[in-house]
Amino acid sequence: MKKTLTLFLGLLTGVASAQTADSVMIRNIYNEALGNGKSYEWLRQLTKQIGPRLSGSAGAQKAVDWSKQVMEQQGFDRVFLQEVMVPYWVRGKKEEAYIHIGSQKRTVPIAALGGSVATSPKGVEAGIIEVKNFPELRALGAEKVKGKIVFFNRPMDPTKINTFEAYGGAVDQRANGATEAAKLGAVGAIVRSMTNVHDDNPHTGGLRYGTGVALIPSAAISTNGADLLSQSLKENPNLTFYFKQNCETLADAKSYNVVGEIKGSEKPDEIIVVGGHLDSWDLAEGAHDDGAGCVQSIEVLRIMKTLGLKPKRTIRAVMFMNEENGLRGGVKYADLAKANNEKHIAAVESDNGGFTPRGFGIVGTPQQREKVMPWKPLLAPYGLAEIGPGSGGADIGPLAQLGTVLFGFKPDSQRYFDYHHTPVDNFETISQRELEMGAASMAALVYLLDQHGL
Incomplete structure (x- = not known):
């Protein structure tokens, strides 16, 4: 009986210690994002220097080149392109x-x-x-x-x-x-x-x-x-x-998904994806849809690298191409993952705007969702109360067939459709703090997924 009690108390102490370490690291993640964040400046560059990025357009290619350069400058372990043929529709006059x-x-x-x-x-x-x-x-x-x-x-x-x-x-x-x-x-x-x-x-x-x-x-x-x-x-x-x-539809054009990764130190063959879609409609700068998701995803890896975190698993930031009018980038990524026999344990997508974080929707089995629930007390102090069954994201959706658990980042939804697919989805509609809070929220989830798995 005494041994059993000692073992039980030891387990409790171990759990409490792990939670304390996680709490400290999550606080550090938010401190870095809010004190030294890069996502807002990156979004300024993507929207103001490049602008609209409809698949097949010159703007889309500039965005591919830009995001590859940004991730290379951050010193990620690997940055590479995945070729994908995309629809090329032109609005005209x-x-x-x-x-x-x-x-x-x-x-x-x-x-x-x-x-x-x-x-x-x-x-x-x-x-x-x-x-x-x-x-x-x-x-x-x-x-x-x-x-x-x-x-x-x-x-x-x-x-x-x-x-x-x-x-x-x-x-x-x-x-x-x-x-x-x-x-x-x-x-x-x-x-x-x-x-x-x-x-x-x-x-x-x-x-x-x-x-x-x-x-x-x-x-x-x-x-x-x-x-x-x-x-x-x-x-x-x-x-x-x-x-x-x-308007007219031209021949399919060559484009790319852009991928940056930090290699896992213990389980490099297990991959966690965080991403957004690089393409946007042609009427505006695509700030909320989905420039915000792209820069937040790159910021997740930057934060981990800056804090000296050596993830157990491989963490990838993926800039998907062609979500708006074809989803070919998401399909291509999943096809290549299957062909290369890659094991994606989780994927997180931000494609709901750069607004105040509220939580994450989860697509997985009840048992997989249940493993996430103990993390709620760690995330609740940062406004992430809405964690449970929900949707993942269009680009990561094809990964579900590989058994990947999907997480959709959920910002506050009240203003999103004021800007969605309009001529006013521009950089000026973005709150720097809300954008950076979103990046920190995604980084915190990715940290927990990496440390504890599913």
């Missing part, structure tokens, strides 16, 4: 749109959806049909839709506390609206922007064309424009809508 009532024309802001075809050089003008969802559209039938422009006007649900849930409940009309409208003979599709903010900023984003269906042009209209169009239709059901866009 700025879009035009107006509501036509008699002799009156009311201009409204639109942005072509990524991957959309162009209109004819003269544009498209037709009567317009407003719907909230696909069942409502189908109920109208081809007789009422053929030759018209379909206007999808279902707003994000403002009662959802997590705005990503609201986005998920509305984004199908952007992704598939053109295909559903084309099935009934429509000549174009206009989609309400994915935001609850009322302003004049149209939100672009990718669409998917179905097979065997006519490819019709599709654009997002700003929320103010959508409200004006809806009200105008109520007052003048026979009005027409005109829009013109000049």
Whole structure:
């Protein structure tokens, strides 16, 4: 009995000692990020010196070169490129749109959806049909839709506390609206922007064309424009809508994922990934989506190196290419990991903006999630209370097939869709402190994953 009690007390002492050491190291991580952080300056360079970085563009290639150089300058053990062929869609000349009532024309802001075809050089003008969802559209039938422009006007649900849930409940009309409208003979599709903010900023984003269906042009209209169009239709059901866009899809282009790593000292064959996507839409600088995630990921490795941490496992920062309109970088990374027989035990992605940290969503088995729960008291003092089942991230998603546990960094979601895919997603919208807190939060999680495994 005495031996059993002694052993039990020894175990408790060991656990308490480990937790104390972890607590001290996490405090050091935050001190380094907040006192000497580099992520904000790196983001300034990425956004102001390079700017928009849509896959296939010159900006995307500049971002590849820049991120490789930054990681090499930090002295990581290895920095390398993974070649990937990506879609190359070009917006062309700025879009035009107006509501036509008699002799009156009311201009409204639109942005072509990524991957959309162009209109004819003269544009498209037709009567317009407003719907909230696909069942409502189908109920109208081809007789009422053929030759018209379909206007999808279902707003994000403002009662959802997590705005990503609201986005998920509305984004199908952007992704598939053109295909559903084309099935009934429509000549174009206009989609309400994915935001609850009322302003004049149209939100672009990718669409998917179905097979065997006519490819019709599709654009997002700003929320103010959508409200004006809806009200105008109520007052003048026979009005027409005109829009013109000049986009085109070119041949696939060569690009790269950019990878930097610190080699593990005890279990180098076990890999922990932290990453964001390097590409961004062409309307703005891509500060929140996803420049923030990229610089935070590089900062995780810099912090570990600066603090003299020698990780047990190999830690990689990955700048994924082509999340916005293809996910080919994420797929390529997972394919290469499988082909090289690499063991990725965990992957962390930041792709929800550079806002105040709230926690991490976990994709894994109940047993794997349970191993993370004892870390909550260590992370709670830093505002990381929301830790549990959730989503990981689009780029790291393909790693799930290899048994990798996925962690999605969760900042506060309330302002993200004010900027998402808009012309105002620029460096000036970033809070330095919030960005650096996010980098520290990711570094703390990666530290715990490395020290304790899953």
